[in-house]
Amino acid sequence: MMSNEEPDKQETSEEAINPVVSMIMLRMRTPLIILISVYAITILGLLLIPGVDDQGNPWRMSIFHALYYVSFTATTIGFGEIPYALNDAQRLWVLCTIYMTVIAWLFAIGNILALVQNPIFKKALNENRFKNQVSKIHEPFYLVCGLGETGYEVVKALTNEHYRVVVIERDQESMLDANIHDLQEFVPYLIADSSVPRYLQLAGISRDNCEGVIAATADDETNLKIAISSKLLHPEGKVACRSDLRAFEENMRSFNTDHVVNPFHTFADIFSMLLHSPSLHLIFDWLTGAPESQITDEPLKLDYGRWILCSYGRFGHALYQKFLEHDIETTILEPDEAVYESFKQNNMDQAKDMILGTGIDEKSLKKAGVESAVGIIAGGNDDSNNLSTIMTARQMNPEIFVVARQNLRHNSELFRRSKADLVMQPREITARMIRVLFLNPLLNEYLSMAKKQDEEWSNIVISRLSAVVGDCKPHVWTAEINTKKAPAVINATTLGRTVNLNHLTQDPVSRDHKLKCVALLLARKGDCQLMPDDSAILQSGDKILFCGMREAMNSMNWTLKVISSLNYVMSYENEPESYLWRKLKQTYKGKERREIHR
Amino acid sequence: MNSEKVLFSFFMILALTLNFGFFIGEMDDPLHHNVYELFAVIVVNLIATVLKFGDRSRLGPMLLATSLVALVQLISAAIVWTFAIHVQQTGLTPSVMVTIVSLSGGAVLANIISVILLMIETTMLRR
Numbered sequence: 001m002m003s004n005e006e007p008d009k010q011e012t013s014e015e016a017i018n019p020v021v022s023m024i025m026l027r028m029r030t031p032l033i034i035l036i037s038v039y040a041i042t043i044l045g046l047l048l049i050p051g052v053d054d055q056g057n058p059w060r061m062s063i064f065h066a067l068y069y070v071s072f073t074a075t076t077i078g079f080g081e082i083p084y085a086l087n088d089a090q091r092l093w094v095l096c097t098i099y100m101t102v103i104a105w106l107f108a109i110g111n112i113l114a115l116v117q118n119p120i121f122k123k124a125l126n127e128n129r130f131k132n133q134v135s136k137i138h139e140p141f142y143l144v145c146g147l148g149e150t151g152y153e154v155v156k157a158l159t160n161e162h163y164r165v166v167v168i169e170r171d172q173e174s175m176l177d178a179n180i181h182d183l184q185e186f187v188p189y190l191i192a193d194s195s196v197p198r199y200l201q202l203a204g205i206s207r208d209n210c211e212g213v214i215a216a217t218a219d220d221e222t223n224l225k226i227a228i229s230s231k232l233l234h235p236e237g238k239v240a241c242r243s244d245l246r247a248f249e250e251n252m253r254s255f256n257t258d259h260v261v262n263p264f265h266t267f268a269d270i271f272s273m274l275l276h277s278p279s280l281h282l283i284f285d286w287l288t289g290a291p292e293s294q295i296t297d298e299p300l301k302l303d304y305g306r307w308i309l310c311s312y313g314r315f316g317h318a319l320y321q322k323f324l325e326h327d328i329e330t331t332i333l334e335p336d337e338a339v340y341e342s343f344k345q346n347n348m349d350q351a352k353d354m355i356l357g358t359g360i361d362e363k364s365l366k367k368a369g370v371e372s373a374v375g376i377i378a379g380g381n382d383d384s385n386n387l388s389t390i391m392t393a394r395q396m397n398p399e400i401f402v403v404a405r406q407n408l409r410h411n412s413e414l415f416r417r418s419k420a421d422l423v424m425q426p427r428e429i430t431a432r433m434i435r436v437l438f439l440n441p442l443l444n445e446y447l448s449m450a451k452k453q454d455e456e457w458s459n460i461v462i463s464r465l466s467a468v469v470g471d472c473k474p475h476v477w478t479a480e481i482n483t484k485k486a487p488a489v490i491n492a493t494t495l496g497r498t499v500n501l502n503h504l505t506q507d508p509v510s511r512d513h514k515l516k517c518v519a520l521l522l523a524r525k526g527d528c529q530l531m532p533d534d535s536a537i538l539q540s541g542d543k544i545l546f547c548g549m550r551e552a553m554n555s556m557n558w559t560l561k562v563i564s565s566l567n568y569v570m571s572y573e574n575e576p577e578s579y580l581w582r583k584l585k586q587t588y589k590g591k592e593r594r595e596i597h598r
Numbered sequence: 599m600n601s602e603k604v605l606f607s608f609f610m611i612l613a614l615t616l617n618f619g620f621f622i623g624e625m626d627d628p629l630h631h632n633v634y635e636l637f638a639v640i641v642v643n644l645i646a647t648v649l650k651f652g653d654r655s656r657l658g659p660m661l662l663a664t665s666l667v668a669l670v671q672l673i674s675a676a677i678v679w680t681f682a683i684h685v686q687q688t689g690l691t692p693s694v695m696v697t698i699v700s701l702s703g704g705a706v707l708a709n710i711i712s713v714i715l716l717m718i719e720t721t722m723l724r725r
Contacts, residue, residue: 028650033648040641047634063637064680 020128020313021120027115029142031108036305038104042070044096049093054114069094074101105563126190126201133188134204137164143203143210144168145194145216145226149409152178153431154214154438157289159183162407163211166203168194171492189345195225197233205234211256212238220248225259240437242430244314260431263426268318270429271403273451274300274422275326280457282464284447287476288432295466295474297406302401305374310359311391312339315426317377317403331368333359354414359387365396375401378420383411442478442545446521449530461531468516468548475550479504479560481542486560492539497570501535501544508558508565515555517548531554609646610716613668614709616642621706625699626692633679636702640672643705646712657719661712668708675701 044068050359053059061069065083072079073094086094140384141164144151155165160183167189169175179188192199194217204210209463213221213230222430223241230239240259244248252260274281278299285293306329309316316332321424323330332342335358359378370376378386383406404420406412415423434442450458465474489499501522502504507513522532523543529536532544548552558565616639623630647665650658675698682694 022654024652027702028647029651032651033645036641036644036648040637063633063676064684260686343705 010113014518018128019124020501022387023121023124024115027111028108031111035104035108039067039074040127042093042101043067045093045097046090049082049090051087051090056203056257059084061310062101068441070101072096073097074105076102101401117182117417122473124313127192130188130190131188134166137166137204138209140163140209140211141166142202142571143200143205145215145222146182147172147174147178147189147428148216150430150434151216153428154216154434155180155187157431157435157439159187167574168192168203169195170197181539193222195222195229198231202225202228202234204322205237210234210237212240213436214545215241216434216437217242218431220245222349224248224252227252228362229257231255231257240434242434259434259437260481261430261437262514263324263429264314264318265435266429266433267315267426268322270424271323272326275302275322275328277458279451279455279462280450280453281370282362282456283450286333286465286474287443287447288436288501289474289476290409290432293461294363294471295469296471300401303374306369308333308359308365308368308370308376308393309374310378310386311335311380312343312354313379319377319379331355331373333357333364333368335359338388338550341521343388344517347480360385360387360392362392362396363390366387370396373397375388375403377403377405379403381405381407383407383414387411387414387418390420393530394419404525409420440476440478440545442521442523442543444478445523445528446545447532449521453530464518464531465547468518474547474550475553476545476547477553479543479544479546479556481540481560488559488561488566489538492566492570493538495542499538499566499570501532503566503569504538504556505534506559506560506569508555508562510567511569511571515548515552517546517552517556519544519546550572605651607716610709610712610720611640611650613646613706614706616707616711617668617672617706621699623699623703625696628690628695631695631699631702633670634681636672636676636698639705640669640676643669643672643709656718657715661715664708664712664715668705668712670694671705671708672699675699675705 010506043066046061046069047063049060051061063556069134074097074512142158142165144155144158145168147155147167147169151167153171155167158165162185162187164185165187167187168181169189169194170189171180172191175189175191180189190199190203192202194200194215200213205213205378206472212235213226215225215226215230217223221238222245223243225230227241230237238258240261241252241257243252243260243262244264246262249260251263253449270281270284273284278301282293282297282299284294286295301525307323309323309330312320312332316334320330320332330353332343332354334343334354334356342352347353355364355368357367359365359368359380370393370395371429378389378393380386380389386404390404391404393400401422402418402420404418405416405424406415406423406425408423409427450461480486481489500518505515505519506516515531519532519534520530521544522529522536523545524539525541538544546556558568559569616635620631620635620639647662647669649663650662653659653661678694678697678701680692682688683689688694691700
């Protein structure tokens with residue numbers, strides 16, 4: 001039962017004594033006992049030593065007086081020798097009292113200060129505070145592990161849509177860099193290693209309102225561990241993982257991680273889109289919220305010809321596969337001999353495609369034939385090398401299409417000035433994809449269906465979208481037809497009225513005007529319709545993907561939820577909502593009918 | 599020989615015994631209840647309470663609670679005594695004495711419970 005022994009049974013986190021309080025109490029024991037003993041001894045001394053009063057009669061202090069005297073001596077207040085002057089015997093004892101008590105107090109205070117500085121105590125305090133903050137969240141929330149650039153973008157996107165987020169980040173520096181206090185919602189955070197399941201538990205992973213876990217740390221192994229832990233601790237939640245290496249990606253998919261985002265493959269897909277349909281690429285970038293992307297931009301046009309690929313890493317590899325698929329001639333510049341040799345061995349037919357060279361100087365670029373190439377990809381993991389490649393290539397061939405990989409966000413200005421045609425940031429892409437997965441999962445469906453369409457179709461879509469949204473940032477949302485999200489529509493359909501898409505897109509304030517939005521996808525069980533017509537009839541269970549202005553979404557919410565708005569839009573008369581009015585209406589209608597009969 | 603255990607038990611039992619010693623005797627007779635003994639009782643109870651701080655076993659909070667109860671009663675008794683003699687100058691009338699002794703009687707009960715819990719915990723540890 002002594003304080004330092006572990007309890008016999010494992011206590012659950014709710015029953016355990018608050019560790020912070022328990023730590024403080026433990027530390028305070030020795031100083032407190034010393035204080036009590038010193039007080040007791042000094043009081044006793046003062047009681048026993050005989051003194052004299054002002055008339056010279058013998059007088060002894062009572063316990064009360066002694067306590068009073070010692071109190072103001074120990075706290076160095078020192079009122080004086082009251083009620084009577086002390087004789088020398090008493091003064092001798094008071095001398096001891098002064099030194100003993102003051103030192104005892106200093107010792108006690110010093111102990112408390114040391115405790116507060118103790119890193120273990122601080123950690124316990126932080127964990128406690130974090131646990132309390134998380135327990136106060138009652139709405140659905142997401143757990144984001146890792147607050148690097150990717151993590152921060154995801155957190156920002158989620159909080160902008162007013163979802164709650166909880167963050168675990170290992171590095172104190174990254175936490176300070178990211179401005180977590182500037183977000184739209186309060187985000188509790190903890191500085192800890194997210195691969196330790198205990199911290200995931202503290203962050204509320206097993207709670208019912210945890211909707212999903214996003215593993216966005218820089219280390220694939222940690223992400224894998226987080227995915228496994230989430231699937232075991234909270235099987236109902238969605239898990240999205242970031243993965244750079246194929247081996248980890250396959251591992252993650254093997255136990256049903258809901259979404260694995262590999263930025264290099266994602267970019268290779270995006271690039272492939274660009275090769276085969278530039279308009280579709282523009283739609284993709286704009287709808288998923290790529291920064292500085294406007295629907296009114298010109299789609300990037302690529303000439304047919306030979307491409308140069310600098311550096312055969314993961315990025316280069318993924319892109320090379322796409323080039324092969326599209327039958328595009330490629331020259332790869334790779335500085336590492338070992339990679340060069342293994343490539344030659346593994347790819348006998350395309351052996352001529354790879355050249356040994358760095359790609360950052362004129363000589364190697366000339367050897368790769370940059371003057372006759374139609375495009376160049378600077379895909380290394382060092383920003384300075386990539387920038388150097390871009391600048392040298394542009395000098396030698398000003399018309400060449402430049403694709404650059406930007407690794408660090410703080411080099412954005414440099415990449416912008418370098419006038420590269422397409423800049424790819426792996427972290428930004430990961431964040432974007434995760435954002436789409438959690439906020440608008442229907443968008444993925446739409447985009448994969450759109451990939452099968454041709455350029456003509458994409459152009460039509462672009463013109464429709466730019467007519468509605470123009471230069472503003474698009475807002476993409478999903479309207480679900482069910483009793484919780486669209487009670488008015490469900491109500492109307494049960495009454496036998498037909499509600500179609502046209503009704504949703506009309507302004508509930510003035511039904512002759514259309515809301516600024518475009519319906520992209522109508523998803524019904526087992527059947528999805530791209531760019532549905534206004535006349536499409538809505539059923540319960542439908543989900544419609546819209547793109548437009550945010551105000552349009554707010555207005556549409558009225559039509560979806562409030563029956564009187566829906567009635568207005570459908571030009572129906574309003575049913576009276578209160579009992580009294582209904583009764584009055586019935587009698588009025590009855591009177592009318594009787595008059596007509598007459 | 600775990601010296602910490604010895605110390606812990608020593609102070610708890612000392613608290614109980616001193617308390618009982620103070621309590622026993624005629625309730626209204628100040629000659630039967632020595633003020634120095636009350637002083638010792640309070641000091642030892644304080645030390646015993648502090649020793650119970652930060653105990654993370656199952657019975658820890660209960661033990662701390664009983665100690666705090668005893669302290670409350672004893673300090674109230676001391677305050678009543680101080681009031682009677684120094685503040686109101688009425689001296690130790692029988693009614694004041696009875697109040698003091700009954701409060702210390704409450705503290706005796708709390709200390710008894712404490713010791714019983716201590717015994718329970720000790721026997722529980724033996725497997």
